[in-house]
Amino acid sequence: MNKKKLLFELQENESIExxxxxxxxxxYTPVKRTEKPIFQEVKNAKGTNYEPVGRQIVFEARLIE
Structure with a gap:
């Protein structure tokens, strides 16, 4: 039995297609796309900075009936 909704995360070295x-x-068919930035902590003399190093793409998908 399949779930009606699932989340599919874009894997490393995988294209969106x-x-x-x-x-x-x-x-499943996609219904929503979400992108979240991934940050890296960089410490220096003035304190801690957060720099973007990538992004996480997640698709919400619905079961095709």
Missing amino acids: ECLNRMKQQG
Whole structure:
């Protein structure tokens, strides 16, 4: 029994198209895309800074009926 909604995270070294194809193979269609920045802590003499180093892309998908 499949869940009605699932979250699919874009894997490292995977294109968005490959992720969408993976969803389709499992019987899901995307309904929402969320991007979150990934930060790295950088400490220096003045204190701690946070610099963006990447992003996390997550698709919310619904079961195709």
